[in-house]
Amino acid sequence: MEIVEGFVRARRKFRNPAVTIGNFDGVHKGHQALIEHARNYAREKEGETVVITFNPHPVKVLCPDCNLKFITPHRTKLELLEQYGVDVVWIIPFTREFASLSAREFVEQCLVDFVGVKHLVVGYDYHFGKGREGNIILLEEMGKTHGFTVEVVPEVIVSGIVVSSTSIRKLIQEGQMKTVTTLLGRPYEIRGPVVHGRGRGARMLGFPTANVRIGDYVPPRTGVYATRVTVDGIKYMGATNLGYNPTFGDTDLSLEVHILDFDRHIYNKVIKVEFIEYIRGEKKFSGIDELADQISRDVECVRQLLS
Known part of the structure; x- marks a missing residue:
């Protein structure tokens, strides 16, 4: 071209x-x-x-x-x-x-x-x-x-x-990813560099996450999604949370991707996150143990949806 x-x-x-x-x-x-x-x-x-x-x-x-x-x-x-x-x-x-x-x-x-x-x-x-x-x-x-x-x-x-950029932006913000995929002809994706987060995923919860800078992308509805994650041309399943981490009292919007069956360090590498299905809304948990249990259930849900 x-x-x-x-x-x-x-x-x-x-x-x-x-x-x-x-x-x-x-x-x-x-x-x-x-x-x-x-x-x-x-x-x-x-x-x-x-x-x-x-x-x-x-x-x-x-x-x-x-x-x-x-x-x-x-x-x-x-x-x-x-x-x-x-x-x-x-x-x-x-x-x-x-x-x-x-x-x-x-x-x-x-x-x-x-x-x-x-x-x-x-x-x-x-x-x-x-x-x-x-x-x-x-x-x-x-x-x-x-x-x-x-x-x-x-x-x-x-x-x-009626397919339009305006209608698709609205659907993304509502978390209606199946409909978005139908209107786009492919899943909605966010690409961005992996940046350093607060280190809670692996250290406190046992689920390491890649924190991705969102930039000017339309932000989806806050919550947890089943995603496909491309790293160096290879696709993996991902359990992805977009939100404000209310359990920890954060105030900044963050995109955190737990890549299933993956254990590499990928800081500064640009990855692609495709949003396949909305799983649940964001929730404040009583503590780390309850949050870790929920993440475990989220990961299992992702495996069932994407396998």
């Missing part, structure tokens, strides 16, 4: 480009439908599938105090776009200056002049340009003028839910 960053002129003309545009947070089944339609056109015309996306996310620029959390960070998004068969990704640096482009300027400068669009695939509710003034009617009008066709993909509904 070729990655073009910024407005430096591409080294070559794209071949019959079929283009789709978006933030693609999650690269969920709705996004996958857009990509599939663009790929179908590209195959028919011996062209290339081109995705236009933005970094940073527009909300980070236009509403910096909104504290938006993400389903997929930028690097993971690019990996997924390649996995789903995209040929070229053009990453536009999103700034307030860029946000001031009118809808017509965006079409002329970005789609026509820079990419040379032949076919444009958009979602049913697509709006763009300054103040979201641009719409599908404008795209079709400008397509006739500039020689490109417009294809509108209807909403994707899975399990009675």
